[in-house]
Amino acid sequence: MITLTTDFGIKGPYVGEMKGAILTINPEARIIDITHSITRHSILEGSFVMEQVVKYFPPNTIHIGVIDPGVGTERRAIIVEGDQFLVLPDNGLATLPLKWIKPKAAYEINLKKIEGIIGRPISSTFHGRDVFGPAGALLDLGYEPSRLGKEIDLERIVKLDIEPKKKDNFWILKVIYIxxxxxxxxxxxxxxxxxxxxxxxxxxxxxxxxxxxxxxxxLALPGSHDYLEIAVNQGSAAELLELRVGDEVEVELVYKEG
Incomplete structure (x- = not known):
């Protein structure tokens, strides 16, 4: 089973091309679209969405994430192996889903190996179709990730700085999703x-x-994703408070005495 989370949108051919590349390698692949509407280039938003998805999928699911503003640069294309797999750019996208897959190893995808498998040059601007899709398809067929690239230090995968910070009586918090x-x-x-x-x-x-x-x-409430949530009943808290993903804000939590 393969899931797809991207910022490709649905207007162009990109999602279809990536699915075609997957199905060419693995015609029996079961592909599940999570979303292709991540805000363009929002690695943080994509990481949050992937985190929520991996919580509810069975072992051995392959989760392909492509929010990749650094495509074609020196950033690595990686596989993280746990009780599920993450296939994505090493740009921080793995930060939140890593907490849920019991990661045990990571690998840098060898582009030359993938190029040899797909039988055509890899585009410098479309690794979703030419790298991540094929790698996910091969994992779904039972390939060991070590066949697709060298093992790398799991602790050195790029992580986003999203730890909450305490300052006096306040928390310095970040908007991770709207x-x-x-x-x-x-x-x-x-x-x-x-x-x-x-x-x-x-x-x-x-x-x-x-x-x-x-x-x-x-109102504030315990959201369904276990994070602190702010909402407006039948309205938009984001519009009312003029906040966007990535914004930092001071928040004080006030508890009943005793």
Whole structure:
């Protein structure tokens, strides 16, 4: 089973080309489109989406992620092997899904080997079709990743700086995702149950779900992805607070005394 997460969009031929490359190598491949609508070049957004996906897929699933603004440069194309596989550029995209696949080894894909397998030159601008898709197809056929490239230091895979930071009574948090409803997901887990939060000069009640406030009102809540979430009932918190993925913001969590 192969999943695809990209920023290709759906207007052009790119998704179809990548699927064709996969199916040429492995006609029986089961391909599942996660999304091709990651914000262009947003590695952080792509990493969050891939994290959520790997939590719910069975062992040995191959997850191909292509958000790759550095395509054709010296950045590595890699495979991470765990109880599932990640096939992606080494640009930080692996940061969040790594937490869930029990990684045990990583490999740098040898482009010459892939070129020999696909029988044509690799494009310098479309590694989704010519590198990551074929590598994923071969893994799905049972190839050992060591046949596709040399082992590299798992600890030296590029990681995004998304650890929450404490400053006095505040957290310095980063917006790691904004969904189609405008809900803001922040990089804080395991924070207990505050009474309310303070952000951008606003005090926002912390509640269980969206319908606990009137339409148009802000709330904070435990999102379905286990991160702190800020939302507007039937509205967009991102628009109201003017926040985007990657923005940093000071947040104070206020708990009941006693």
């Amino acid at each position: 969904d189609d409803f405008g809900n803001i997901i922040l990089n804080l887990e395991d924070y207990g149950k505050p009474e309310y939060i303070k952000i951008l000069g606003k005090e926002i009640l912390y509640l269980e779900t969206y319908g606990k406030v009137k339409p148009g009102e802000l």
